[in-house]
Amino acid sequence: xxxxxxxxxxxxxxxFAEALxxxxxxxxxxxxxxxxxxxxxxxxxxxxxxxxxxxxIKIPRGxxxxxxxxxxxxxxxxxxNGVLTALGLERLAAAMPEIPSDSFQExxxxxxxxxxxxxSTFCRLVVxxxxxxxx
Amino acid sequence: MARFAFLVHPLTRxxxxxxxxxxxxxxxxxxxxxxxxxxxxxxxLWVDGLVHxxxxxxxxxxxxxxxxxxxxxxxxxxxxxxxxDVSAVGLGSLLAVVGSRGEAxxxxxxxxVTTGGAATAWAAIGNAEVVAKTRGCDKVSVLGFGGxxxxxxxxxxxxxxFEVIVGGKGRRLERExxxxxxxxxxxxxxxxxxxxxxxxxTTGGILDADVLQEGAVLLxxxxxxxxxxxxxxxxxxxxxxxxxxxxEGWKRGFWxxxxxxxxxxxxxxxxxxLAEPMVMSVMERTEPFSxxxxxxxxxxxxxxxxxxxxxxxxxxxxxxxxx
Numbered sequence: 516x517x518x519x520x521x522x523x524x525x526x527x528x529x530x531f532a533e534a535l536x537x538x539x540x541x542x543x544x545x546x547x548x549x550x551x552x553x554x555x556x557x558x559x560x561x562x563x564x565x566x567x568x569x570x571x572i573k574i575p576r577g578x579x580x581x582x583x584x585x586x587x588x589x590x591x592x593x594x595x596n597g598v599l600t601a602l603g604l605e606r607l608a609a610a611m612p613e614i615p616s617d618s619f620q621e622x623x624x625x626x627x628x629x630x631x632x633x634x635s636t637f638c639r640l641v642v643x644x645x646x647x648x649x650x
Numbered sequence: 651m652a653r654f655a656f657l658v659h660p661l662t663r664x665x666x667x668x669x670x671x672x673x674x675x676x677x678x679x680x681x682x683x684x685x686x687x688x689x690x691x692x693x694x695l696w697v698d699g700l701v702h703x704x705x706x707x708x709x710x711x712x713x714x715x716x717x718x719x720x721x722x723x724x725x726x727x728x729x730x731x732x733x734x735d736v737s738a739v740g741l742g743s744l745l746a747v748v749g750s751r752g753e754a755x756x757x758x759x760x761x762x763v764t765t766g767g768a769a770t771a772w773a774a775i776g777n778a779e780v781v782a783k784t785r786g787c788d789k790v791s792v793l794g795f796g797g798x799x800x801x802x803x804x805x806x807x808x809x810x811x812f813e814v815i816v817g818g819k820g821r822r823l824e825r826e827x828x829x830x831x832x833x834x835x836x837x838x839x840x841x842x843x844x845x846x847x848x849x850x851x852t853t854g855g856i857l858d859a860d861v862l863q864e865g866a867v868l869l870x871x872x873x874x875x876x877x878x879x880x881x882x883x884x885x886x887x888x889x890x891x892x893x894x895x896x897x898e899g900w901k902r903g904f905w906x907x908x909x910x911x912x913x914x915x916x917x918x919x920x921x922x923x924l925a926e927p928m929v930m931s932v933m934e935r936t937e938p939f940s941x942x943x944x945x946x947x948x949x950x951x952x953x954x955x956x957x958x959x960x961x962x963x964x965x966x967x968x969x970x971x972x973x
Contacts, residue, residue, distance in 0.1 A: 536943050537822060552821075553820030554796070556853035557747055557853070558852075560719070560747060564749060568720075
């Protein structure tokens with residue numbers, strides 16, 4: 516997949532590269548942040564910090580999960596004992612449209628959600644947060 | 651006399667309360683957030699005639715630091731600007747993590763800032779070497795190869811002739827493992843592959859305790875700890891991987907003694923990250939040994955040479971090898 520906004524992707528890739536000690540060319544749009552780029556939790560923090568500074572936005576912690584849970588009356592509609600329900604998977608998939616649908620498999624744990632993150636996830640977040648800031 | 655500062659923050663409710671008492675912030679004593687309060691001195695630690703350290707508490711809790719990194723950096727800048735006459739500043743716990751691992755702070759202040767990675771790696775390598783040689787092992791596992799400390803620990807142990815197995819995944823790590831001649835496997839396999847395991851993952855709670863071998867020693871430098879709660883296999887134990895002996899003539903006063911206890915140092919040791927700014931100030935060194943992702947084996951070796959000025963060495967608890 517190609518980035519929707521190459522200019523934004525270039526800056527996002529630069530932030531990833533600085534945080535992970537990579538060359539920008541090594542940061543691919545569809546790359547899985549943890550499994551392919553080797554990021555750990557501290558790296559995600561660093562990436563978020565750099566993106567916030569570069570784009571002058573605020574990326575809320577747990578924002579994706581909050582979006583997925585939004586409007587649900589009960590936590591158990593979303594997850595039971597840390598495992599996403601069918602509805603939870605559906606809501607998460609809707610909150611992460613850049614992720615291939617076959618990634619949202621039955622049995623997915625809440626703790627495994629970061630494993631789904633791709634560079635494109637952060638590009639989308641930057642675009643959405645920038646647009647809502649400007650609105 | 652050399653002077654340094656070490657910035658810390660409360661990790662627990664108890665630590666928040668102690669900071670509150672020390673800083674006369676009664677709100678913090680009774681559980682209120684310290685985020686709006688100014689940073690201030692927690693204690694002095696010193697060796698007469700050689701070095702004086704000031705431990706400064708930035709009163710933000712972990713959630714506050716992680717959810718407002720910009721604000722956290724501003725608070726650290728304010729804390730540093732209030733310091734007098736220090737030649738190095740070290741960062742403890744999450745203060746060494748937020749703001750691009752100290753880089754954002756370093757850009758805004760004139761005093762050198764260091765995050766303790768070189769010292770932590772030096773202590774972990776030294777402690778792992780002692781454990782491995784005591785046990786007659788020539789193989790060591792290192793978790794957290796994706797992080798700067800994990801990587802340099804793996805490289806350092808490999809350079810000392812150990813067979814090193816590292817835990818991590820991804821193309822980048824495959825490349826780096828091949829470059830330094832270590833074997834890359836999943837963290838679970840790495841943790842179970844050796845009697846000596848160094849836990850340097852920056853994501854705590856990554857493994858269940860039962861992945862360790864019976865009788866294994868996990869030298870943990872991770873915060874939060876590497877293992878999830880659970881029963882350890884028979885004879886296995888977890889030791890602090892970054893513990894360092896006290897400098898000779900170390901003094902702490904009342905508040906410093908309290909700091910030693912509530913920070914987990916105990917009475918006979920400090921953690922390596924405190925040693926790094928201390929050594930920098932004694933050496934009058936302006937270049938940090940570590941900052942951000944920048945810590946190399948060369949930095950660790952320079953630190954190892956420099957730390958002899960204070961007579962420090964990596965430390966394992968007495969009786970660690972007694973079943």
